[in-house]
Amino acid sequence: MGVHEIRVRIGDLSRQQAYLLVNRPDFPQPVAVLAQGKVWLVEEVEAWLATRQSTEGGDLRPP
Structure with missing residues (x-):
């Protein structure tokens, strides 16, 4: 999953x-860095999002 897919998954999020x-220091580490950018495991990003949505009230946008 790349940054674009993360934006799509979260929704209203600028580039x-x-x-x-x-x-963010608490975001999962990428599994690879390609010419097109970093990529993450879907399962790790989804787990991180689930944790953040419950603790941050669903607003994942940086301040």
Whole structure:
């Protein structure tokens, strides 16, 4: 899953907000860095999102 797929999964998230999100220290580490960008395991991102949505009230956009 790349940054674009993460943006689509979360919804109303700008490109800049998505890059801030994936660079948070608590965000899962990418499994690979390709010429097109970083990629993450879907399961790890989904687990992270589930945890964040319950603790942050569903708003995952960086401040």
